[in-house]
Amino acid sequence: MVTYEERVLNALGDPTRRAVLKRLRGGARSVGEIAEGMEVSRPAVSQHLKILKTARLVTVHAEGTRRLYAVDTRGIESLRKWLERFWDEALTAFKAVAEREAMKERKR
């Protein structure tokens, strides 16, 4: 079975897909808008979007007759978890140094 991380990495392993994601950072766009100015055809962009969607990197929603693609907002949760781990690590190290310093001062 292909894991979620592998799907993400595979999805991001392709330069065109990375370019597609970069274009979506500015906001939601249609396939046509994404393909504009790119060196790949619109059907090819659609294919790439499908892969990005499977990897949960982009979402799609309808606005009138248009289908708009956007970067997946669920990522904020991964960011939060990543920062939780980061601050745990940093504050544990901070605590150790501060306690060592306090000990040194008490001995003075």
Add this chain to the structure above:
Amino acid sequence: MTEPTMATGTDANSVRKVVSVQAPPAVAWRVFTEQMGTWWPLASYKIGKANAVDAVIEPRIGGRWYERGDDGSMCQWGSVLAWEPPSRLVLSWDISAEWQYDATLKTEIEVRFSADGRDRTRVELEHRHLDRYGARRDEMRRIFDTEGDWGRLLEAFAQAAAA
């Protein structure tokens, strides 16, 4: 109970931590602000190409917060928004999706130091406004950062995603 613990009342756009330190507030403040380079995990969490040797907070409102590389380079992370020794510090953390300094980003880190009995300090940290990163930007910046430590960043990403 293991420390640091997660504070109660978390919301989706912030991370809150509390740690109790066996040191007076003045010492905790000094270590946090003047000696950041002694405890910040510089090996993994830095933005410059050079090896980071120190993390520096300039001690005033508007002061810069930056890493110093072993080649003398300086990479800014953010700036000082509140400077109230020895009790309250607010920093902006302005690292963008492109893993570059972006002064408009301003996620905020507030740290409060309060005396907790004799020679003990309660340190509360909140990293907020994470929504300013927009959707998935943190992952994007790490993944696009092919100049950086790709392997470790992907590992961090994978762990975060699996957690």
